[in-house]
Amino acid sequence: MPQLNMAQALNLALREEMSRDERVVVLGEDVGRRGGVFLITEGLYELFGPERVIDTPLSEAGIIGVAAGMAMNGLRPVAEIQFADFIFGGFDQIVSNVAKIRYRTGGQFSVPLTIRAPVGGGVKGGMFHSQSPEAYFIHTPGLKVVTPSTPSDAKGLLISSIRDDDPVLFFEPKRIYRTFREEVPEGDYTVPLGVARVAREGSDVSLITYAATVHDCLRAAEKAEVEGISCEVVDLRTLLPFDKDAVERTVKKTGRPVIVHEAPKMCGFGAELAAFIAERLLFDLEAPVLRVTGYDTPFPFVHEHHYMPNESRILNAIRKAASF
Amino acid sequence: MLREQFSREKLLKMLRKMIEIRLFEERVERLYREGKIIGPTHLYFGQEAVAVGVIEALDKDDVVISTYRGHGHGVARGVPMKAILGEILGRAVGTCKGLGGSMHAPISVEHNIPLATAIVGSGLPIAVGVGLAFKYRERRNVATVFFGDGAVNTGAFHEALNLAAVWKLPVLFVCENNLYAMYTSLKNVLAAESIAARASSYGIPSYVAFGNDVLEVYETTSKALEKIRDQSGPAFIECRTYRQKGHGGYDFGTWYRAKEEIEEWMRRDPINMLTERMKAKGFITDEERKKIEEEVAAELDKVVEEVLSSPFYDYEKLPSLVYANPP
Numbered sequence: 001m002p003q004l005n006m007a008q009a010l011n012l013a014l015r016e017e018m019s020r021d022e023r024v025v026v027l028g029e030d031v032g033r034r035g036g037v038f039l040i041t042e043g044l045y046e047l048f049g050p051e052r053v054i055d056t057p058l059s060e061a062g063i064i065g066v067a068a069g070m071a072m073n074g075l076r077p078v079a080e081i082q083f084a085d086f087i088f089g090g091f092d093q094i095v096s097n098v099a100k101i102r103y104r105t106g107g108q109f110s111v112p113l114t115i116r117a118p119v120g121g122g123v124k125g126g127m128f129h130s131q132s133p134e135a136y137f138i139h140t141p142g143l144k145v146v147t148p149s150t151p152s153d154a155k156g157l158l159i160s161s162i163r164d165d166d167p168v169l170f171f172e173p174k175r176i177y178r179t180f181r182e183e184v185p186e187g188d189y190t191v192p193l194g195v196a197r198v199a200r201e202g203s204d205v206s207l208i209t210y211a212a213t214v215h216d217c218l219r220a221a222e223k224a225e226v227e228g229i230s231c232e233v234v235d236l237r238t239l240l241p242f243d244k245d246a247v248e249r250t251v252k253k254t255g256r257p258v259i260v261h262e263a264p265k266m267c268g269f270g271a272e273l274a275a276f277i278a279e280r281l282l283f284d285l286e287a288p289v290l291r292v293t294g295y296d297t298p299f300p301f302v303h304e305h306h307y308m309p310n311e312s313r314i315l316n317a318i319r320k321a322a323s324f
Numbered sequence: 325m326l327r328e329q330f331s332r333e334k335l336l337k338m339l340r341k342m343i344e345i346r347l348f349e350e351r352v353e354r355l356y357r358e359g360k361i362i363g364p365t366h367l368y369f370g371q372e373a374v375a376v377g378v379i380e381a382l383d384k385d386d387v388v389i390s391t392y393r394g395h396g397h398g399v400a401r402g403v404p405m406k407a408i409l410g411e412i413l414g415r416a417v418g419t420c421k422g423l424g425g426s427m428h429a430p431i432s433v434e435h436n437i438p439l440a441t442a443i444v445g446s447g448l449p450i451a452v453g454v455g456l457a458f459k460y461r462e463r464r465n466v467a468t469v470f471f472g473d474g475a476v477n478t479g480a481f482h483e484a485l486n487l488a489a490v491w492k493l494p495v496l497f498v499c500e501n502n503l504y505a506m507y508t509s510l511k512n513v514l515a516a517e518s519i520a521a522r523a524s525s526y527g528i529p530s531y532v533a534f535g536n537d538v539l540e541v542y543e544t545t546s547k548a549l550e551k552i553r554d555q556s557g558p559a560f561i562e563c564r565t566y567r568q569k570g571h572g573g574y575d576f577g578t579w580y581r582a583k584e585e586i587e588e589w590m591r592r593d594p595i596n597m598l599t600e601r602m603k604a605k606g607f608i609t610d611e612e613r614k615k616i617e618e619e620v621a622a623e624l625d626k627v628v629e630e631v632l633s634s635p636f637y638d639y640e641k642l643p644s645l646v647y648a649n650p651p
Contacts, residue, residue: 093446096443105433108419
């Protein structure tokens, strides 16, 4: 198995799926000749040609609306939005058309569309190149929302998303595109949507997280270990629908959940997880549900290291949960 | 002038379709006044020639994308009136199982109508994608999208026109310009010379048709389709027409439109215009038109009765319709 980083794994997934299924067509700003600003689609244009790797103008409503029409007429498009921060120009298409077509046509039509977009901070991108807008979409029935934290999951989840018969928003944590490599299975490798992964076993505190903060949590867990606190790290991988059983298992095991994400706290996905835990698992709790998140401000520029849920903020929450 | 190429049979077919739409809408309006319709309903009175003229010129494998004022598009395309009315009344026999209502009524996989939308302008990019897929799959079909004058100031309109033009896609844009977006007159919101002129500025061949003249709409559509099927890219038709009623069932369309203007357009009623031409040609008599109306009315009596006594879709099953494999 090759050692690949996440960017390479995503590229491999697209190559393999486009080779396997000619209904798969990629479109987005500079995805063709350039291979995308993060080079996720690099080389696809040369392999599959301009009909299957389409350079679009800056036209987010156009890109997403057109991709939806393609999906409704026999294709399996993969649309790239250059940064998740730019997705709002196409928001109407996503929530009004893409998400609702299956339901509002009484099941006559579906939209097997994957929208890929890099998310999150940590790259000094400032306000409009760093946000984590997943909650807007998790709030929308009819969509699926997926976000990987490792190269092999990135490949397996992207292939599953393309093959899914419903629309998927696939958020790629850009700050870990190229930070590490791991063995990525070749060939027809899929990771099922809606199934979480235990990234680290532990018994005292549960860190429930997704995307890039999985790695911050893993580092914080190592430090906590030194202090004698055993942390479990659950990587949700799919946020809509999320793996309720996995959350239940870990909360029942430790009774002390700490939820970690980069997006702002107010109505962030952590709020839904906290409510789920309160509704279903109240009497399994040994401590209040804690959240370590971005702050309720626009994403800051020079202060992003304060804003992001870093190791020390996570460690503080771990200590608080463990000592309650 | 009645063009020679229109046979009596063809004209009778178009006249009947227009009468079906008109009488269908009369029933819908009545049901609305009786309080039997949940939510708003937008009637097609006065625009019948646009739906029939365009749709008659299309191939059955072409795709049609409709609007919230879409009952007429569905009837013109041959979607059973029972299914359309069922949708309007929210019944399980409706085109979308009654889950959408009036503004989704013409949607039908069998008739290649994947979308009718109340989000004004949002259907245009979808049509461009349908056109792109036709081109990719090497089909000779066309994606046709209807929209009103209200759509032409949305961003989606401009993004869609540009993409269709740049990529030379088989898309027919049909603007039903009925002069008002709800209560706002087009002349207050359009500085360009015309809607068609805007399309021309994107490099799209554009036509203006008198939208109350079904033959002119049909001929213009045929001309536009020829252009599209030559692989030269999209085409745009602005059909100038008028809604004889208000914006929705609750609006009578009077306070923001001059009486003289309404009367002038009523004199140019599309169904009467066609009837008069056919009479001049000896293709139809008043008795024959009356007979058509009676036949359609009888069919509608049956449809209304059947739909009103039919059940709603089971509320408990709604979550099962959101995803292919519900979580």
